[in-house]
Amino acid sequence: MCPPRYLICMLLGLSSTNSVKIQEPIMQENTKQVYVVDDDEIFHFILKKMLEQQADNLEITSFLCAEDALAQLQDQPQYSLPSLIILDMNMQRMNGWDFIEAYKTIKPSLNQHIPIIMCSSSMDMRDMQKVQRTPELMAYITKPLDPMKMKVITDVLA
DSSP states (O other): OOOOOOHHHHHHTOOOSSSEEEEOOOOOOEEEEEEOOOOOOHHHHHHHOOOOOOOEEEEEEEESSSSHHEEEHSSSSGGGGSEEEEEOOOOOSOOOHHHHHHHHGGGGGGOOOOEEEEEESOOOOOHHHHTEEEEEEEEEESSSSHHHHHHHHHHOOO
């Protein structure tokens, strides 16, 4: 389990549990679910606000650690899998690359393709080249987010 971050979660109005439902859990028929896997609560808050400006048919589920996101993918009914996973590269305990390796083992049991966008502050060319060699990753965007990077996300969701 990931360590709770009570103070920051309280300040942002989020639950202090490891996985945080940011919108209503009841999905409308045309609602798309997005998993955000990042150990930075402020990034979750900013991304949620930016996505709300782009689309109103999203349910965003936040995970502060990759282990919780993998567990949710395994436990989630097939009909409610996410339409997109936004994954941080550098996290404590299990990083984005470890998540991808674990995801490869559960991917055959999922009934749909789930695009994954890796999002990181790293500008290292080796990371970008590794993303290109990783078929599970659809794109790589760097932090901080801006309108052009948000377009990459919304294009995947379209």
